[in-house]
Amino acid sequence: MENEKGLCPSANFGMNGEKVFGMLGGSLGDRRVIYLKQAVPVQQIDPAKLNGIRPSEVFRTAGRCVGSECANHDSASDQCSLVNRIVDKVSPGTEELAYCAIRPDCVWWHQQGGDACLRCAKVITQDLLAPADIAEARLPAGHR
Ligand code: SF4
Numbered sequence: 001m002e003n004e005k006g007l008c009p010s011a012n013f014g015m016n017g018e019k020v021f022g023m024l025g026g027s028l029g030d031r032r033v034i035y036l037k038q039a040v041p042v043q044q045i046d047p048a049k050l051n052g053i054r055p056s057e058v059f060r061t062a063g064r065c066v067g068s069e070c071a072n073h074d075s076a077s078d079q080c081s082l083v084n085r086i087v088d089k090v091s092p093g094t095e096e097l098a099y100c101a102i103r104p105d106c107v108w109w110h111q112q113g114g115d116a117c118l119r120c121a122k123v124i125t126q127d128l129l130a131p132a133d134i135a136e137a138r139l140p141a142g143h144r
């Protein structure tokens with residue numbers, strides 16, 4: 001793993017996000033993340049070129065897991081509760097694992113294995129059109 005906690009695959013560009021590893025693709029009715037062959041450091045991307053679209057609406061960015069500083073951290077299990085809810089509430093978006101440049105360091109992969117990856121492409125960090133299952137999965141306990 002890249003650091004003790006590994007990489008969060010749902011980090012925020014401009015906050016703890018360090019490298020972009022996926023981009024929003026597909027169609028309006030079938031939006032999905034397209035995984036890049038190689039992750040790109042955020043410093044190499046100029047958000048001003050997105051013409052007002054927020055990077056977190058179109059990029060998946062990985063960054064160091066901040067553990068207990070994150071609203072999705074479950075202190076009892078010392079796990080990411082977000083990926084547990086995603087696996088629990090969201091159906092797989094594919095039957096085969098896509099290539100993913102951050103897999104060796106990904107917290108979600110280390111915690112839920114392929115069950116996380118099969119749903120991961122449905123996750124858009126800042127999703128203004130989130131389907132009901134994703135919207136429910138992203139709410140930490142106590143926020144429903
Ligand atoms: S859950 Fe799987 S596909 Fe998603 S970022 Fe982690 S390793 Fe990549």
